[in-house]
Amino acid sequence: MQKTYYDPADLKKFGKISDWNEELGKKFFDYYSKVFEEGALTEREKSLIALAVAHTIQCPYCIDAYTGDGLQRGITKEEMMEALHVAAAIRGGASLVHGVQMMNKVNKLDM
Amino acid sequence: MITKSLHKRESELAYSKRQLEILSNGIFKNGDLPIFSKKIAETNQFPLKAKKLEILQINVGYMCNQVCEHCHVDAGPDRKEIMTKETMLQCLEVIKKTGAHTLDLTGGAPEMNPNFRWFVDEASKIGVKDFIVRSNLTIIKSNKKFSDLPAFFKSHNIHVVSSMPHWTRGKTDKQRGFGVFNQSIEALKELNSIGYGIPESDLRLDLVYNPSGAFLPGNQASLEKDFKKALFEDFNIHFHHLFAITNLPISRFLDYLIASDNYEDYMYSLVEAYNPTAVKNVMCTNTLSVSWDGNLYDCDFNQMLELPINSKIKHISEYNEDLLFNRNIVISQHCYGCTAGSGSSCQGTLA
Numbered sequence: 001m002q003k004t005y006y007d008p009a010d011l012k013k014f015g016k017i018s019d020w021n022e023e024l025g026k027k028f029f030d031y032y033s034k035v036f037e038e039g040a041l042t043e044r045e046k047s048l049i050a051l052a053v054a055h056t057i058q059c060p061y062c063i064d065a066y067t068g069d070g071l072q073r074g075i076t077k078e079e080m081m082e083a084l085h086v087a088a089a090i091r092g093g094a095s096l097v098h099g100v101q102m103m104n105k106v107n108k109l110d111m
Numbered sequence: 112m113i114t115k116s117l118h119k120r121e122s123e124l125a126y127s128k129r130q131l132e133i134l135s136n137g138i139f140k141n142g143d144l145p146i147f148s149k150k151i152a153e154t155n156q157f158p159l160k161a162k163k164l165e166i167l168q169i170n171v172g173y174m175c176n177q178v179c180e181h182c183h184v185d186a187g188p189d190r191k192e193i194m195t196k197e198t199m200l201q202c203l204e205v206i207k208k209t210g211a212h213t214l215d216l217t218g219g220a221p222e223m224n225p226n227f228r229w230f231v232d233e234a235s236k237i238g239v240k241d242f243i244v245r246s247n248l249t250i251i252k253s254n255k256k257f258s259d260l261p262a263f264f265k266s267h268n269i270h271v272v273s274s275m276p277h278w279t280r281g282k283t284d285k286q287r288g289f290g291v292f293n294q295s296i297e298a299l300k301e302l303n304s305i306g307y308g309i310p311e312s313d314l315r316l317d318l319v320y321n322p323s324g325a326f327l328p329g330n331q332a333s334l335e336k337d338f339k340k341a342l343f344e345d346f347n348i349h350f351h352h353l354f355a356i357t358n359l360p361i362s363r364f365l366d367y368l369i370a371s372d373n374y375e376d377y378m379y380s381l382v383e384a385y386n387p388t389a390v391k392n393v394m395c396t397n398t399l400s401v402s403w404d405g406n407l408y409d410c411d412f413n414q415m416l417e418l419p420i421n422s423k424i425k426h427i428s429e430y431n432e433d434l435l436f437n438r439n440i441v442i443s444q445h446c447y448g449c450t451a452g453s454g455s456s457c458q459g460t461l462a
Contacts, residue, residue: 012383044337068326069329071322071324071326072322072329074277074278074320076279
């Protein structure tokens with residue numbers, strides 16, 4: 001067993017998940033490729049969404065992959081950081097908006 | 112920001128022998144990655160053979176007004192290798208009889224060769240279907256004596272191919288030097304103003320994109336779309352096509368890869384992105400590279416690595432197209448740069 005939970009080299013082995021279930025693996029990767037094709041959104045926009053989500057779910061593999069993908073697409077570091085702030089704002093907002101629940105409870109119980 | 116070539120700095124990477132050692136040792140020697148000849152043999156593509164010559168690429172000297180971080184030529188103001196008029200005369204004799212449809216002048220900044228304009232005049236008289244000059248753009252703005260270059264190019268119907276690593280100032284200046292972006296934009300506006308790069312115009316203006324770091328270029332068509340949109344919206348600039356070119360791990364880019372501890376990862380990414388379809392069209396199979404001193408190479412990269420052509424004919428003065436046909440191409444691990452992803456050549460992607 002490896003001594004750390006994450007190894008950067010494992011990212012390259014992602015495709016191997018199909019070895020233990022070819023049918024579902026294939027369906028997943030077909031879906032994955034289709035999702036990132038240009039549609040109503042450009043591939044570039046999708047790459048930035050992926051980068052922001054990667055940080056939200058704190059997936060080191062995804063951060064590695066979509067930082068590299070962004071650079072290849074000519075996405076600037078300023079654009080990447082703005083995308084991360086969107087993720088951070090939603091995460092922070094998600095905590096804070098529950099403050100209304102806290103306030104409701106306090107207002108109900110407190111004299 | 113670097114200001115001197117590896118040669119001037121007396122770096123060990125100024126020597127092609129040292130570069131070739133690095134490219135053959137380590138991960139390739141211990142078998143972690145397959146050497147290029149083995150890789151192409153897997154798809155029965157070894158040895159690579161020269162096909163019909165289509166592009167004659169002449170490097171008229173390594174002197175340049177810029178010192179770009181990634182330059183595979185190690186060009187700069189301190190490089191003194193310049194093609195003489197005598198060698199140019201030998202090149203003109205070859206241009207008269209070649210079957211190649213494209214003449215591609217490169218450098219350094221080719222315009223810095225004192226005989227550049229004479230050479231272009233003479234080559235134009237012979238008649239070339241596609242006459243490319245690889246101009247770095249800033250040369251036009253660098254000195255008054257170069258300011259009429261756009262008009263000169265136009266008068267000879269030169270196909271201008273210019274480097275532009277990004278549509279933003281920050282990324283461009285980081286790779287090519289402070290102030291390069293603004294000067295490039297000014298030069299592009301001037302070229303546009305006389306008809307270069309305008310849609311439907313016959314005056315062709317193409318841009319070359321090299322990644323500004325240790326990563327491969329993205330999809331050429333997508334990048335072209337993004338470049339066109341940004342340069343038009345921000346500066347009202349037009350151009351025809353974008354060539355996305357992979358940085359090959361030699362010279363200053365190799366120096367950068369090693370210094371930034373990216374060399375092994377970069378070689379892994381090149382090998383993982385290996386595309387046998389790109390091998391079929393690699394530029395060394397239809398291009399011949401002539402160095403400033405008249406020696407012949409399979410490509411500009413081999414020229415910089417001092418890997419001479421595998422033929423009895425070694426110099427432009429001995430030129431014989433029939434004997435050069437079907438020769439074995441000289442390869443090493445840097446060749447992975449031309450076969451990664453969609454492939455890479457001086458004319459952009461291959462597959």
